Amino acid sequence: MLLCVVVVAGFGVLHRISSRSLGLGDVLLVGPLSLAIGYVSPLSLPTWLLVASVSGSMHGVMGRSLRKSATIPFGPHLLGAAWLTLVVGV
Numbered sequence: 001m002l003l004c005v006v007v008v009a010g011f012g013v014l015h016r017i018s019s020r021s022l023g024l025g026d027v028l029l030v031g032p033l034s035l036a037i038g039y040v041s042p043l044s045l046p047t048w049l050l051v052a053s054v055s056g057s058m059h060g061v062m063g064r065s066l067r068k069s070a071t072i073p074f075g076p077h078l079l080g081a082a083w084l085t086l087v088v089g090v
Contacts, residue, residue: 007034033082052081
């Protein structure tokens with residue numbers, strides 16, 4: 001539970017610093033996902049965040065180079081990484 005609070009607080013701070021870079025929906029999505037992953041395996045939380053960040057970064061780089069888009073949706077990356085972490089970790 002403490003890890004969930006730390007992750008949500010971290011995302012909340014990132015949203016507070018720059019709400020254009022990280023939306024409130026992403027912050028609200030991180031809460032239940034980190035709780036579910038932390039319940040199954042607390043050691044999988046850093047892996048989940050790393051996979052989501054790397055896939056989001058790759059999407060951002062490709063989107064910037066191909067479509068000149070400055071924004072990417074991060075929610076699908078959070079969900080996909082959570083699914084992958086739970087499937088591989090169990």
